[in-house]
Amino acid sequence: MTASQPPSWSEERIARLALAHVVEPADPATWRDVATHGVEQTWASLRSPRSSSRWSPRAVVFDPEGAILRSERSGARFLIPGDEEWPEQLEVLGGCEPVQERCGVPVGLWVRGAGDLAAIARSAVAMVGARASTSYGDHMSMQLAHDLVMARVPVVSGAAYGIDAAAHRGALAARHGLPDGVTAAVLACGVDQVYPSAHANLFEAITERGVLVSELPPGEHPTRLRFLSRNRLIASLSRATVIVEAAYRSGARNTVTWAVACGRHVMAVPGPVTSALSATPNRLIRDHEAELVADLDDVLALLSPVGQDALIGHQEPATLVDLLGETETIVLEAMPARGTIGVDELAIRAALPVPRCLVELESLTAKGLVREGDAGRWQLTHRHLDRRRSVSR
Incomplete structure (x- = not known):
């Protein structure tokens, strides 16, 4: 890190140095004068015998060379x-x-x-x-x-x-x-x-x-x-x-x-x-x-700029269930939390045709979320049951 050095002591720089020494910071009257007339004229006015400013006594005795040296x-x-x-x-x-x-x-x-x-x-x-x-x-x-x-x-x-x-x-x-x-x-x-x-x-x-x-x-x-x-x-x-x-x-x-x-x-x-x-x-x-x-x-x-996601960094990582398609989710949510269910009953609960339910069940099986038991009945795997319990807590 190398900070830049200011240029030589110009008239403006000396006037600013002087005002910073003589006037208390953020003085409203001085700020208005600087904004209207500039720093050099404001400083000259403070040193004028005609000045009625409360800062003039300080300005008259100010030593710029000593201030620069300090x-x-x-x-x-x-x-x-x-x-x-x-x-x-x-x-x-x-x-x-x-x-x-x-x-x-x-x-x-x-x-x-x-x-x-x-x-x-x-x-x-x-x-x-x-x-x-x-x-x-x-x-x-x-x-x-x-x-x-x-x-x-x-x-x-x-x-x-x-x-x-x-x-x-x-x-x-x-x-x-x-x-x-x-x-x-x-x-x-x-x-x-x-x-x-x-x-x-x-x-x-x-x-x-x-x-x-x-x-x-x-x-x-x-x-x-x-x-x-x-x-x-x-x-x-x-x-x-x-x-x-x-x-x-x-x-x-x-x-x-x-x-x-x-x-x-x-x-x-x-x-x-x-x-x-x-x-x-x-x-x-x-x-x-x-x-x-x-x-x-x-x-x-x-x-961040307007339009960026204000919740970035707070979102939980996406789970396998979060990435399911719409119909897969419907079938999965229609499954009972305990026990098994036949495909005909599942189709009624999911309001989907039986062939479509079978397609989605195969997909959910491949993802480890459901499995087929005896007599063609289906049930949730422990993987999905554990997720449901954590959500309910």
């Missing part, structure tokens, strides 16, 4: 729209209404790791949920993330405790990797920060087989508002969002709201009705706001 020393690359590694999926955020007063396409992203963010985002699935997860939630997250990567689908999450960490670990545990990375961790702090601190080893593993991503500069620490801003990136960088466990009031619900706003699939893993941490997934399923998923096949079916 970015390079952090080992991260600063991406902007137009770069080869910039995920085009983020552009959908430009048309979304604000969620909890956050909105907009990020002006830039810091990315650290061996993976390629654009390639990961093209086919990724996001997994989110509770920090204080249960063993059930951890198991489901790890198993599903592992299976997704084995199916060549990368996993995006937020690197927090609980479901996030389980999802990243499951992706990293897949025995074969993806050429551009198996997982992306979207952070509410700088990519050079380890939050939570207990995840130092996890972060290191992610940089080796994926990427750490943030719209916050190196050195920045998380806040509640930054977590809310981060959630829109998780949702937009993925084709679908799967919520595994979440209490009634959960930050993961915010990510689901962003997924809906971005037009992405929303899926939920059901849980015990006695568990408070299953309240949000179960409610989303009940209210038809999310599709129920229990395993890889469920997720892939929902991601």
